[in-house]
Amino acid sequence: MTQDSASIGERVRATRKLKGWTQGRLAREASVSISLVRAVEQGRSPASPAFVAATARALGEGVADLLDQPYPRTSRDEQNVHAGITHVRRELATYRIPPEDVPPRPIQDLAAEVARASQLRHSVKLGDLSGLLPGLLHDLRVAWYSTDGPEQERIFGLLAEAYAATSQVAYKLGYIDLASLAVDRYEWAAAQSGDQLAVLAGDYQRAGEMIGTADWSGAERFLESSRRRIESDLHREDPATLAMWGNLHLKSGLAAARAGRRDTADAHLAEAAETAERLGQDRDDYRLCFGPTNVDIWRVGLAVEMMDGTEAVKRSKAVKLPEGTPRERVGHHYIDLARGFLLHGDRQGAFSALQVAKRTAPTQTRYHPMVHETIRMLARQEARASETVRGFAAWCGITSLD
Template structure:
């Protein structure tokens, strides 16, 4: 077990920090120049490169943009597959990639399935997504994308619009599934396909759900100001309807504010992030219940989850831990969201200086959504930081690192 992961600050930093340092040196830059270009502090660059601080998503995307290096390169995603179980989880990727490539190509001459059958399978795919059942989802998605392609070529009018709506929902599930496995570029392609299908569905809210995803892509490449402007324009299209109280419209309004809050938080604009969170909180209170319109969870529970995550993104672990007390997860909370909450909370505890709390939160994430937790880069960064900062409690941390496969890269 000693080979699984370094347990002291004297051993080699094999995480994001090491790869940032390598790319910085290849560019011929000093730490100060990288800090200035990426708009982060030199002390943070030093701490991350030396393994004394975990790399946050904002730090990774900002450094990637500054160094002109893809985020996947800094994260070394997708992670290597060295076990049979890992191979099975990734097995659907080649067929998914093929379906995303041929999305507009006329299918072979086979009878289309009924709209009822397709609707049931799309709902099943979305459920698998929320359950983070990535193995079975990867098996279902290629054939479902193919069948939906057959269906829209074989239909017209309102039936075709409904099929495009189902296709958009399936592309959303596809994007999330491949993203969680580390195929970020493939996830971006699925977002492109989502926007294409949503535009043909006749559903304006579905188009805005695409804007939500597009903004996520922009945030991921450190275009935070651009994402905020884009989301503001998106909200303007439904702002006149907010007073009518339609729950689906309100949920979309609230989600667009949450995404704006994320962009602001990563840009270090705390007041703006808090303002968007307040708007989302008020909107969730108006709805009064958790909803899943367009497979974008929204309601009081998800806003509470986001409140913790936004505090973490602003590197305020103490506030994140404080906010977590208000989070009440119900049996109906999707595992995807509940697992993500505990991943964020682990980062919050780490920032707060509570290493035991961080490891406990990681264990909760593992119980709820094991595959999501295993492949989440922020889990790896948190575990690596725990291992380096606390040599006295290495056995449990080492075991968690082994479960994540961190010693095999």
């Protein structure tokens, strides 16, 4: 296997040339500036998620193709992290096939194991999670075939939570299509659970799929319709409902930011912040973190998505991450902050943030495409890449920084 050597910009350029398109044609089709296309292809500007999604859609390519995901495994440890994916794929394919004639496990045991899967997801222990999920999905399939009524609905709720963890581990390891399939399975299980908020958590995930394919306006419309389903319930001050309302606004903010609609993104952020203030605490309903801490993390991330590194760095000064904040969220914050520092022109700040992300959530950091983009840019912007930058790049599996 070869390590990651080509940048996103180089892949965009190669794909564009294969289609016989000029840079101007790609810029028009993707609704981005020609100067941005040139800068990304030449390695002078990082490829943002919005740029990747827009150019992939214009070129008729998958986002995973432009990102070259999943990245090659170059060590035994990396091979072990990915080892469960083949078995996960099988379970997603056989999700409605009657299982062999085996007795179901007690529901309390299944609930405990689903909770463990979610804990592994939040702590970003992806190898352990990918190893746990195939057997758990199988056992949950046995259970829902063996029950009915309210007990079966509970099993479907547990199955939905397990599918959410499946989607996250697949996405973070770079299996984007498999992650999308897990979202499909989540929606199916949530619909059987009889839980409206679980269904809306599926809408949150579905909107993420739409945002990833540059359907930003469609995602905003979809999320607006989702919020209308619980708007009349907000006066009841039910914490789980409020948290879902806030999360749906945050996802709408991401769609607007990717589309370049800053005022709209800030308006959704303000709605989420007001909801977090009403809650007054961090929550983990349906394994979607929401509360003051997560809104602050999103506040920085949305500034980065709007390519305003200076604002992102400014906002980051107010972020306090309490003990107990999930490592997935902390790691994601520092990955975003590294991008913000880079846009702000603070290379040392960017590298320091990447180092914190690595210490906090190493596997997530190693496989995150924006980490790869950031470390490439740091190397290119130095007259001679430092040994520490080169070492970090090699740890990510990047061999060529030219």
